[in-house]
Amino acid sequence: MKAFKKNICIEEFVSRIPGLFPYLEFNDLGELVKHEATDSVDGCYGKMIPDMVIGGVAVPYRKLMRDYYDNGTNSDFVERAIGKFKVDSFSDFTFDDKATLLPEYIYAAEAKSLLTEMIRLKHNCELYTKNAVFKLSSLCCDCEEFTKRGGDEMIRLLEYLADYAETIAEEMFNNGTSDAAYGFFMPLTGSYEDMGYFTPYTEDGTFPIKTKEESISIGIDNVVSTDSKLKSLRCYSTYLNTREQYEQPEMGEDWLYFYQKGYVANYETVNNENGNIATIDDAEKMVEGGYVTNLLAYGSVITDIEANKDEQTITFTYYINAHLKAKFVSTEGDLDMYEFPFEYESGGVKQTETYFYASGGELDELVNSGDFETYISMENQGTPRKFETRKCAFSTMGSELSNNKRIWDKTVEIPYQKSALQYERSNKYQVYDADIFKEDYLIGVHFQPSVENKVNIRRGNNAAFERHIRLGEVKTLEDMENYMNGSFFNIQQIT
Amino acid sequence: MSLNSTYGTVKPSVVNIENDVEIWYNYRRSRSDNDIENATFKRGDVSVMFSKSVVRDEDLSEIDDKTLIGMYNLTLPVSIFGNKGIYTIYIKPKEYFFTIKDVGVLSAYPDTSGIVIDLNEVPNQSFFGSGNLVGYRIEYFEYKDNGLERQEYYRLVTSNNKCEPVSQNLTSAMSSSNGYRFNDSGTLCFLTLTPSTSPGFKANEKPYIGAPNQKIGITNTKFDPVMIEVEVVEHDIETLSVMAEGEMLRNLENGRVSYYNFDGEIYKQFEFSTVKDNYTTKSVAELKVNKDGNIDTSLDINELKDA
Numbered sequence: 107m108k109a110f111k112k113n114i115c116i117e118e119f120v121s122r123i124p125g126l127f128p129y130l131e132f133n134d135l136g137e138l139v140k141h142e143a144t145d146s147v148d149g150c151y152g153k154m155i156p157d158m159v160i161g162g163v164a165v166p167y168r169k170l171m172r173d174y175y176d177n178g179t180n181s182d183f184v185e186r187a188i189g190k191f192k193v194d195s196f197s198d199f200t201f202d203d204k205a206t207l208l209p210e211y212i213y214a215a216e217a218k219s220l221l222t223e224m225i226r227l228k229h230n231c232e233l234y235t236k237n238a239v240f241k242l243s244s245l246c247c248d249c250e251e252f253t254k255r256g257g258d259e260m261i262r263l264l265e266y267l268a269d270y271a272e273t274i275a276e277e278m279f280n281n282g283t284s285d286a287a288y289g290f291f292m293p294l295t296g297s298y299e300d301m302g303y304f305t306p307y308t309e310d311g312t313f314p315i316k317t318k319e320e321s322i323s324i325g326i327d328n329v330v331s332t333d334s335k336l337k338s339l340r341c342y343s344t345y346l347n348t349r350e351q352y353e354q355p356e357m358g359e360d361w362l363y364f365y366q367k368g369y370v371a372n373y374e375t376v377n378n379e380n381g382n383i384a385t386i387d388d389a390e391k392m393v394e395g396g397y398v399t400n401l402l403a404y405g406s407v408i409t410d411i412e413a414n415k416d417e418q419t420i421t422f423t424y425y426i427n428a429h430l431k432a433k434f435v436s437t438e439g440d441l442d443m444y445e446f447p448f449e450y451e452s453g454g455v456k457q458t459e460t461y462f463y464a465s466g467g468e469l470d471e472l473v474n475s476g477d478f479e480t481y482i483s484m485e486n487q488g489t490p491r492k493f494e495t496r497k498c499a500f501s502t503m504g505s506e507l508s509n510n511k512r513i514w515d516k517t518v519e520i521p522y523q524k525s526a527l528q529y530e531r532s533n534k535y536q537v538y539d540a541d542i543f544k545e546d547y548l549i550g551v552h553f554q555p556s557v558e559n560k561v562n563i564r565r566g567n568n569a570a571f572e573r574h575i576r577l578g579e580v581k582t583l584e585d586m587e588n589y590m591n592g593s594f595f596n597i598q599q600i601t
Numbered sequence: 602m603s604l605n606s607t608y609g610t611v612k613p614s615v616v617n618i619e620n621d622v623e624i625w626y627n628y629r630r631s632r633s634d635n636d637i638e639n640a641t642f643k644r645g646d647v648s649v650m651f652s653k654s655v656v657r658d659e660d661l662s663e664i665d666d667k668t669l670i671g672m673y674n675l676t677l678p679v680s681i682f683g684n685k686g687i688y689t690i691y692i693k694p695k696e697y698f699f700t701i702k703d704v705g706v707l708s709a710y711p712d713t714s715g716i717v718i719d720l721n722e723v724p725n726q727s728f729f730g731s732g733n734l735v736g737y738r739i740e741y742f743e744y745k746d747n748g749l750e751r752q753e754y755y756r757l758v759t760s761n762n763k764c765e766p767v768s769q770n771l772t773s774a775m776s777s778s779n780g781y782r783f784n785d786s787g788t789l790c791f792l793t794l795t796p797s798t799s800p801g802f803k804a805n806e807k808p809y810i811g812a813p814n815q816k817i818g819i820t821n822t823k824f825d826p827v828m829i830e831v832e833v834v835e836h837d838i839e840t841l842s843v844m845a846e847g848e849m850l851r852n853l854e855n856g857r858v859s860y861y862n863f864d865g866e867i868y869k870q871f872e873f874s875t876v877k878d879n880y881t882t883k884s885v886a887e888l889k890v891n892k893d894g895n896i897d898t899s900l901d902i903n904e905l906k907d908a
Binding site: 107108110111112113114117123124132137138146147148151152154172175209211213216219284287288289290291292294295296322324329331332426427428453509511522524529531 | 827839866
């Protein structure tokens, strides 16, 4: 890690002019607060000045002043903010010869405090002249000072400047930002070395082993979603209308006609040597009419179809790759007979989807007629529904989303139906707290670990049958990629 | 033997400031303020304090991007850094915190294990766009006596893809396991990490990459952390030289002495006076008093110089 040390001086932001710039000061809570210059006796002298906005641009105070001193930049603005006046430049205020202690200049920001002092002198002077009691006191000096510093005319001038200072200070306050800042440049670099390697062996030189027994639920508390698999659970692939013509759903709709409650699609079973479905163990004794739950039989099954009359929605619940159970019928010879179809037992990825249907449509009428349960039941499982012409369309538009997929160099939008899912699983495996770093050239590449147990032995360049022997060693495309890529075979992309 | 270049990967970093950088700072008035309260770091506003450096158009006309690679502006606002004292600033890659939803394998490649993040629990889902997190570092937290504690080990992300759970039970008896497959429509994300293969000869041994419900922090590795110690002082060499060799004005009427900085402004003003005994009028002491807060500007040094 890099470390830098800097010393910076607060003087950068401090004004050394008793001017009318707004100033910043920390309050008791440690917050930086902006003040008008007239809040302080000496204006902004000795205070931190915020960046000033001139022509819409925030200019740091020290830059503003240096530019002004060097080139006279923004002189109107800066001189108004400095507020420094030569006393004899005012034609409205004239001073007599007695005023020998007149200052050359007055800063408007200081006018208020000077005014207070002059009023005090005037007050003392009045006491001295009007009351005999004070005749002998030292107040005579105040009276003389009051006269020499300009007397009532100076009070008038200071009142004028104090008002002016208030106006300009407010204007400058509005032109000031609320902050200022030190600026640095900071290099950022990344290096392989700084990341470092580490190998956490335990003291006895073995890897620490952790055994994990997990039971995971995903999507129970919050909705996890993926694309819909509902269409893979259709009982029928086609629909024939009354005129024996094929019809299919239009874009953005699907038909309840294709789906039945309890329908199992994509059967997968493990069979033994007799052709019977194998069981996980033999412990379970099969009873006629009873369920067999330890069959190695799996599939996707629609477990529920529900219609909500009020909201006009239809909800499908189905499991993908669930473990199935079956009713045992009897054994004939070596063959075990089960009742068809199988039913949902456990596991699988549970998916639920809700779709809307139109009021007044076939599905709406079906739901209202009370015939819904019959329609979705498994009576005609396996064969096309006889004498059934109602399609019962529902809309899939509402839940349609799209994915951006990169196919070659083009981005293709692929629409999909959104489906909520729930998933539970348990697993047990051992883990080693060890580190194996992936090779750099494989970072970003997702791969299946493979064991390189085939060794190509180079037998010298002059072997007559070298090429033929090598060719004989290559049996798959993977072999070509692994052992020969570039040296023997040139795999070219055909575009 | 001579080396013309160093073999390595040190490079100027290109970062997305809002997403990749976080800044922490600490303030203490002096080195001795080292109690717990003063040693606590606060988070700084990156959008205010950090920005990219740019070059002039004419110096780099070939490309539109005028940022100077690896160079950034660090801005320290006086609202935070306006006090005298020592500020420690720590710039590090931004860390995001998540909870591992599951540790599973790809159904098609049972040897490839990874951690699964539920994107519903993530505020910024685009952060987990496929491949976005390659090279990021993952650090782990575990519950110890004092609550969640960061662990000493880390892993690197080698790939991340959106996924969905898959249940394939044909060989795994009743335990419904078998993991995940990639699917861009999914709202789960599968991250493979550096040690994803078995370190031993047993097939089911895996390096530790996390546990379900474990808290993790994901950090980019785009740059090395940087520490800057900034000492804010009242005097630097320039202010001291102002006092030593700056112009000076002594007002003989009121005993004020003004020192001027190099811009011609009154840097300091002192009042020199002599204290005398009331009865003997003998001088007792000489005073030099700083008049900050009540300076006298009645004489102007430039006017006097011209006179």
